[in-house]
Amino acid sequence: MDIIGPVRGSMAMAFAQSLTGTLQWTVRSIVAAETLFSSVSRIKDYIELIEQEPPAINPNNRPPEDWPQEGKVKFNGVCARYKGDEKLALKNLDITILPKEKIGIVGRTGAGKSTILLVFFRLMEIESGNITIDDIDISKIGLSDLRSKIGIVPQEPILFFDTLKENLDPLEDFDDESLMKVLTLVGLEKKFNLDDMVGGGAALSVGE
Incomplete structure (x- = not known):
């Protein structure tokens, strides 16, 4: 029977503990890599399968600056x-x-009331026919040109956690005087x- 001395025994224990730690780290790394590759695979699927939105600007067919009059x-x-229906x-x-x-x-649930709004903003593309605003086919122009010219007031208004000014004019298109005129028109200037x-x-309140 071979007897290992205390020095060699200590070295063997140290190497065994080190090997155990290395194996644990290897397993954790493999699991983490597999998880990350799953995310990469999903991103790849989204890129390849999801239809891209039409361009924001169609340089070959832009409406007049003052459209719609x-x-x-x-x-x-x-x-x-x-999709799928x-x-x-x-x-x-x-x-x-x-x-x-x-x-x-007006109409029952599922009659298509909300769908009219979706196709009007081109959040959903139509299969046939066309929609025109002042005789301009909205399917021919860019999404930005279309959506910047129309607006919607939702049933449940959404406000950002910011100033009233930032909510009224998030793109900073108007001066303070114009915004105060809006408040005056709705009786909230005071x-x-x-x-x-x-x-x-x-x-x-909802009215405010």
């Missing part, structure tokens, strides 16, 4: 469907909205200042 909107035989959400929709005209769209923090709207 009147605001006449026409839906001409518009058909649209959601066989049934059309909008089928041969024909609507003409005259300048300054106010309309109401209650709020442009530098007031709105806190995401927690202290405001």
Whole structure:
């Protein structure tokens, strides 16, 4: 029977502990690498499978700077469907909205009321037909040119945790005088200042 001396025994124990730590580190590294590669694989799938948005600007077809002047909107035989659905959400929709005209769209759940808004902002592309604003086909122009000219007031208003000014004019397109005129028009000029923090709207009523 071979007997190992205390020196060699101590060295063997030290190397064994070191080897155990190395194996643990190797296993952790392999697991971490596998997790990271899973993320890379998903990113690759998104890049290859998700349809890209149309360009923000179409240099070959830009609307006039003062477009739209009147605001006449026409839906001409518009058909649209959601991905994966066989049934059309909008089928041969024909609507003409005259300048300054106010309309109401009513219908049961799933009738396509929200879809009209989606195709109008081109958050959803139509299958056939066209939509025009002042006789310009909105599918032919860039998304930025379209969306910068139209606006939406949601049922549940969303405010940022910032000043009233930043919420009214996040892109800084208007001066303070113009913004105060807006507050005056809605009767809030005495209650709020442009530098007031709105806190995401927690202290405001829905009407305000």
